[in-house]
Amino acid sequence: MSPRLAIVGGGIAGLAALAEAHARGVPAVLYEPRTLGGVAVTRQVQPGWTHETGPTSFTARSAALVQLIDRLGLRAELEQLGRAARQRFLRRNGQLRANLSALSWRERWGLVTGMFQAPADAAEVSVRDWAAARFGDVFADEVVGAMVTGIWAADGRELEMASAFPAVFAAARGAPMWRAFGRMPKERPLPGGTWSLRGGLGRIGETAAARWGNTVRRAEVAGISAGRDGWTIHADDGEVSVARVVLATPAGAAAPLLGDVAPAAALELGQVRSSPIVAAHWLATECHFPTGFGYLAGPQEGAAVLGSLFTGDLFPDRSPRGLRAGVTLLGGTREPDAVRLADDAIRGRLEREHELLTGRPLRLEALDVVRHPRAVPLPTPGHAARRLRVHAALPPGLALAGAWDGDGSMEAAAASGRAAAERMCA
Numbered sequence: 001m002s003p004r005l006a007i008v009g010g011g012i013a014g015l016a017a018l019a020e021a022h023a024r025g026v027p028a029v030l031y032e033p034r035t036l037g038g039v040a041v042t043r044q045v046q047p048g049w050t051h052e053t054g055p056t057s058f059t060a061r062s063a064a065l066v067q068l069i070d071r072l073g074l075r076a077e078l079e080q081l082g083r084a085a086r087q088r089f090l091r092r093n094g095q096l097r098a099n100l101s102a103l104s105w106r107e108r109w110g111l112v113t114g115m116f117q118a119p120a121d122a123a124e125v126s127v128r129d130w131a132a133a134r135f136g137d138v139f140a141d142e143v144v145g146a147m148v149t150g151i152w153a154a155d156g157r158e159l160e161m162a163s164a165f166p167a168v169f170a171a172a173r174g175a176p177m178w179r180a181f182g183r184m185p186k187e188r189p190l191p192g193g194t195w196s197l198r199g200g201l202g203r204i205g206e207t208a209a210a211r212w213g214n215t216v217r218r219a220e221v222a223g224i225s226a227g228r229d230g231w232t233i234h235a236d237d238g239e240v241s242v243a244r245v246v247l248a249t250p251a252g253a254a255a256p257l258l259g260d261v262a263p264a265a266a267l268e269l270g271q272v273r274s275s276p277i278v279a280a281h282w283l284a285t286e287c288h289f290p291t292g293f294g295y296l297a298g299p300q301e302g303a304a305v306l307g308s309l310f311t312g313d314l315f316p317d318r319s320p321r322g323l324r325a326g327v328t329l330l331g332g333t334r335e336p337d338a339v340r341l342a343d344d345a346i347r348g349r350l351e352r353e354h355e356l357l358t359g360r361p362l363r364l365e366a367l368d369v370v371r372h373p374r375a376v377p378l379p380t381p382g383h384a385a386r387r388l389r390v391h392a393a394l395p396p397g398l399a400l401a402g403a404w405d406g407d408g409s410m411e412a413a414a415a416s417g418r419a420a421a422e423r424m425c426a
């Protein structure tokens with residue numbers, strides 16, 4: 001059967017769109033020249049050591065990612081992370097501090113009194129200023145700053161609160177936080193906590209390739225043009241005519257494809273920034289970090305890394321017994337050139353950081369450095385308004401999707417892919 005819908009891009013957004021098309025019985029073709037799941041949601045499997053190149057877990061805030069997992073027949077493979085995931089550390093003044101102990105008594109009191117503040121927030125207020133208006137400058141810079149580092153590898157000053165934390169922003173607009181909690185969406189597709197898939201989230205793309213491979217073309221799309229009854233997809237394996245298109249590539253890759261058919265949208269998409277991340281995956285014979293989820297270093301720390309995840313503590317079955325496993329992140333908007341650092345320089349930074357924080361040496365057995373020049377799309381000020389302008393500038397029969405069409409997360413990617421396919425399959 002010839003396809004009615006073409007989906008360009010096989011990351012989480014494209015796969016969620018394909019799953020929706022399948023569920024509705026709409027014949028579809030998906031173009032992806034590289035790995036299904038996107039470059040981020042991919043796993044590296046080596047004998048005795050499996051590590052994820054991008055996200056390792058999610059918090060199940062939105063239903064779309066869980067539905068994609070369900071539609072791939074992987075629901076029984078969902079696993080909730082154990083106790084180690086609850087022990088999280090913050091690097092403050094060159095020391096690792098666990099959970100609440102990271103905050104001084106004064107800061108804890110500031111957190112309580114901040115719950116009763118209801119400042120007037122501008123539509124484009126930054127994450128940093130939103131937090132500072134309630135909980136003070138130090139908390140906003142050091143605690144919220146570290147959290148923003150962990151999610152976007154960016155600074156809270158660079159991000160728009162309304163796009164980065166839309167549910168919190170909407171619930172707390174004109175209301176104190178204590179009341180906002182009651183207004184936030186309660187429904188979750190899974191119980192609270194942190195979730196992954198047995199063996200890794202990379203199984204999403206691998207399972208999609210096995211189950212839906214006959215609807216996937218391993219080709220790069222070079223252009224899209226308007227045809228008589230829809231669109232012509234110009235790919236490096238030939239041309240295909242379809243009625244509708246979902247373009248689920250990163251914003252920067254969508255812009256040139258839209259140049260002829262939606263130039264105003266292309267211009268807006270070209271403005272979406274991303275943060276660069278280096279993910280240094282390691283196995284150590286000697287490592288003295290405490291056990292837990294990992295730690296983050298806010299911008300004020302001046303650290304040579306953004307933080308580390310102790311993946312071996314979270315997923316003991318993915319690394320060799322007796323070795324400690326983790327991933328240390330570097331770069332971000334704080335140090336974009338880190339993606340050009342050589343492996344030896346990265347190794348040196350890991351060793352010095354560990355010694356500084358624990359006073360003892362780190363002895364590495366293996367190091368696998370993955371560089372992501374455009375890792376996470378950033379919801380910078382004006383992002384919500386930009387998204388509206390982009391969608392408004394699209395011709396009928398063409399929809400856009402991707403993590404950029406939300407807060408930059410995997411869950412946003414799944415939600416936007418499913419929504420785009422719903423519109424295009426209607």
Ligand SMILES: Cc1cc2nc3c(=O)[nH]c(=O)nc-3n(C[C@H](O)[C@H](O)[C@H](O)COP(=O)(O)OP(=O)(O)OC[C@H]3O[C@@H](n4cnc5c(N)ncnc54)[C@H](O)[C@@H]3O)c2cc1C
Binds near residue numbers: 220
């Ligand atoms: C190191 C790292 C850690 C992360 N951690 C988290 C986390 O903990 N939690 C979280 O929620 N998110 C995390 N993310 C972000 C998250 O992984 C991504 O935002 C999300 O996976 C993006 O999905 P996407 O489908 O929008 O885009 P992508 O995954 O970028 O997929 C787009 C696809 O389009 C394809 N493509 C591009 N151009 C063309 C073309 N011309 N023709 C055909 N195909 C094309 C690309 O090959 C790509 O596969 C992390 C990312 C990284 C890099």
